Every structure is written in structure tokens, then in C-alpha cells.
Amino acid sequence: AQTVTQSQPEMSVQEAETVTLSCTYDTSESNYYLFWYKQPPSRQMILVIRQEAYKQQNATENRFSVNFQKAAKSFSLKISDSQLGDTAMYFCAFIKRDNFNKFYFGSGTKLNVKP
Amino acid sequence: DSGVTQTPKHLITATGQRVTLRCSPRSGDLSVYWYQQSLDQGLQFLIQYYNGEERAKGNILERFSAQQFPDLHSELNLSSLELGDSALYFCASSRGLAGGPETQYFGPGTRLLVL
Numbered sequence: 571a572q573t574v575t576q577s578q579p580e581m582s583v584q585e586a587e588t589v590t591l592s593c594t595y596d597t598s599e600s601n602y603y604l605f606w607y608k609q610p611p612s613r614q615m616i617l618v619i620r621q622e623a624y625k626q627q628n629a630t631e632n633r634f635s636v637n638f639q640k641a642a643k644s645f646s647l648k649i650s651d652s653q654l655g656d657t658a659m660y661f662c663a664f665i666k667r668d669n670f671n672k673f674y675f676g677s678g679t680k681l682n683v684k685p
Numbered sequence: 686d687s688g689v690t691q692t693p694k695h696l697i698t699a700t701g702q703r704v705t706l707r708c709s710p711r712s713g714d715l716s717v718y719w720y721q722q723s724l725d726q727g728l729q730f731l732i733q734y735y736n737g738e739e740r741a742k743g744n745i746l747e748r749f750s751a752q753q754f755p756d757l758h759s760e761l762n763l764s765s766l767e768l769g770d771s772a773l774y775f776c777a778s779s780r781g782l783a784g785g786p787e788t789q790y791f792g793p794g795t796r797l798l799v800l
Binding site for chain 2: 607612615620676
């Protein structure tokens with residue numbers, strides 16, 4: 571079975587600073603994707619970043635980057651120059667290569683960006 | 686805007702009633718997924734459809750059912766509603782290409798309140 575663990579229920583960061591959200595996962599698969607989704611107070615689920623397991627290079631999207639450690643099964647999200655609009659719930663998700671494409675979500679980390 | 690639409694945005698009903706939630710996937714997407722998010726909880730996968738056929742089932746109650754129509758829109762039917770069914774229901778879609786995995790794009794959700 572696949573599991574995704576986010577060990578930080580809530581975090582705070584000052585505006586303009588950098589914060590890292592942790593995610594670990596457990597799988598016996600070798601081909602899979604990992605995602606970070608953001609859920610702001612509007613409750614919309616917004617894709618932040620995606621990482622393919624076969625790619626060694628860490629994915630980057632503007633101020634968002636990941637540290638993907640495949641051997642350690644770790645997938646952390648770094649947010650640089652934090653902005654007030656980054657305040658949201660962040661979910662780590664895992665999807666494996668099969669016919670079902672079912673997401674396995676972590677329990678989420680609530681990030682508060684303080685002015 | 687993800688391109689996935691869901692109606693209605695809000696729904697208030699009474700216990701014992703039946704409701705239908707509607708989802709239109711992104712243009713060209715063949716797969717539709719339904720998720721339930723209870724208050725302050727993560728997302729629970731309910732069911733997946735691919736090109737009109739049920740592909741995978743998750744934690745979906747027998748009182749709930751879904752279908753995907755020839756035009757690829759999907760409906761989630763919730764019957765004999767209970768207070769605990771109050772939640773945010775998300776629809777997501779993906780291309781459905783063979784060999785996955787794929788990014789899923791989420792709709793804005795339908796907020797259901799059962800009184």
C-alpha cells in the first residue's frame with residue numbers, strides 16, 4: 571500500500587522569508603509522480619509543482635522548488651520569498667503508474683504567512 | 686481556472702434527501718475522479734471513471750453512486766443523506782492516456798451541507 575506522510579500539521583513564516591514543508595512517502599513502485607497542491611481559504615485545489623520519479627533534477631516553478639530524495643522517499647517543498655497569498659493548506663500527493671491514476675494524499679500542512 | 690467546472694457551488698439539504706452533483710471535465714480529458722473532503726480533513730478518493738466506464742473505487746458508500754455520460758460529464762448522486770455527509774466534494778479530470786501517471790486538475794468543488 572502507498573502512504574504519504576506530512577508530519578507538520580501547521581507552520582508559520584514571515585513574509586519574504588523561506589519555508590520548507592516536509593513530505594515522506596512509502597511505496598515499492600519505481601515509476602511514479604509526486605505533487606504538491608495548494609488549497610487556499612477559497613478551498614480550490616491548485617497544482618503547485620510536479621516531480622516525475624525518473625527525473626533526478628528537482629522541479630522548480632518560480633518561487634516554489636522541491637527537494638526530491640528518491641532513496642529516502644522524501645519530497646519537500648521550499649517556498650522562497652513567501653507572500654501573504656501563499657497562506658494555504660498544502661497537500662503532498664503520490665500517484666503511481668498503473669491503470670487507475672488514483673491519488674494518495676497526505677494529511678496536509680497549514681501554512682500561515684505573517685506580515 | 687483549471688478548466689474543470691462543478692455545479693452547484695453550494696447545496697443545503699436535509700437528512701434523508703438525495704442530491705446530484707455535476708462535473709464537466711477539461712476539454713479533451715477522458716478521466717474523471719471524485720473526492721470528498723470533510724472539515725479540516727484530507728481528500729478521500731471516492732471513484733474514477735474513464736470514457737464512460739467505472740475504473741476504480743475508493744471509500745465510496747453504497748448510498749453514493751456516480752456515472753459518466755457520453756459527453757464525458759459526470760454526476761455524483763448522494764442519497765439518504767446523513768449529517769456526516771456534509772463536506773466539500775471535488776471533481777478532478779485528467780487526459781486518461783494509457784500508461785499514466787497523470788496530473789489531475791481539480792474543479793472548484795461543491796460544498797454540501799446536510800441539516
